[in-house]
Amino acid sequence: MRTGTACGDDDLRQTLAKLTARFQETTLAKMKYFTIPFLFSISNAQSCRCFIVPSNDAFCGADWVAHVKVLNKSAPLMINSYEYVTYNLQEVKLFKISAEARHLSSPVMTTSNSSSCGVSLVEDEEYLLTGMYYDRNFLTSNCGQVIDDEQEGIFDRGPMKWKNVNAEFLANLGSFKC
Template sequence: MDTLLWTVPFLLAICLLDSPADACSCAPAHPQQAFCTSDLAFRARVLSRNLEDNPKTQLYATPLKIARYDLEDVKIIKGADKVPILKHVYSPPSDFMCGVELMEDTEYLLTGRLNGDKVHIGLCDLVRPWAELIAPQQQNLLKYYQLGCSCRIMTCFSLPCSVFADDECLWTDLVRNEHKDGYQARNFACLPQPHLPTLCSWHHGLAPAPGETEDDYDEYDYEERPEPLRARARPDFYPPGTKYNRLVI
């Protein structure tokens, strides 16, 4: 049982392993949720991949393998106090076991979990090539997600859906027939409002933070926002290029 615990991020993964044909699947999550529930978040370039025996299965007749990825250019965004030096990460060797495969000589944004003194990543963690992230999401990862971990993101799976508390933001990408990397996931973080920390709302990754000005971000061509769902909106400070923040559908 111990060997399975580290393969499943807390509250985000559901592994369906009833038959050999089944694979690991993950509950849809906004990137901020994956960030906030992880022990670590970091940028790193992958040097190499090696398979080695999983020490937790050494007593098995045939020990299971685990993939070790050697890293360089590591920049820890969250969790530097837990792992001041990070040179390796570990993952199950296949997606059947909730593992991920990283490409060598590629820089990634990764979230992971501590298991003893080792960092493990899995299919349900945030695993993205850094070059594929648009500017707002890079800014959210580097700056804003960690400021919003006291907020709650509520996933809308079907209509009607709503938020019920001031610290909630409604995530509607899935009901727009988009996948989990939809418009809100790519562009927004759910943050406490500066003047009222108990009230959370969506914040565009390139919108000025308190103390900053529009001039800091005026060179970015904002991604076009989909048409808003029919909704009643509570007045707030919804960021540039958007119309609604707290949808009640």
């Protein structure tokens, strides 16, 4: 697994520039359940706003869904007035992955604060985490996370800690139809 420091700042800047340039070419249907703050900059944004979607829809809208353990977090990197971080994760169980990605092997990138929809994960904690795969990069945000519909109010749209994933929801997760 690559570490966050193995990706140079120039590589990350170049990747984010490509993502920004290609945003309008990207199919909106694929991203309709996600707010992708790293793809565009809204200078007056005060907080993250997410659509609340049923867990099956969030699962189907994601490129990848996994039970992960957080190994570490990179130092923030400022790009286009936003701070970005990468998390190195240990894949415990993969529930869904796009054909292009094949496996969750790279660090996962997000903005560094929740006001820009960034995911804040705690080292050594385990989560059910959802995201997109674009231009060989794994991305995640607070929006579009797969959460238990019965416990929706508890999670404030961020990822579920794995300890809160009950057996019934886990069984449902394995049977979602897209």
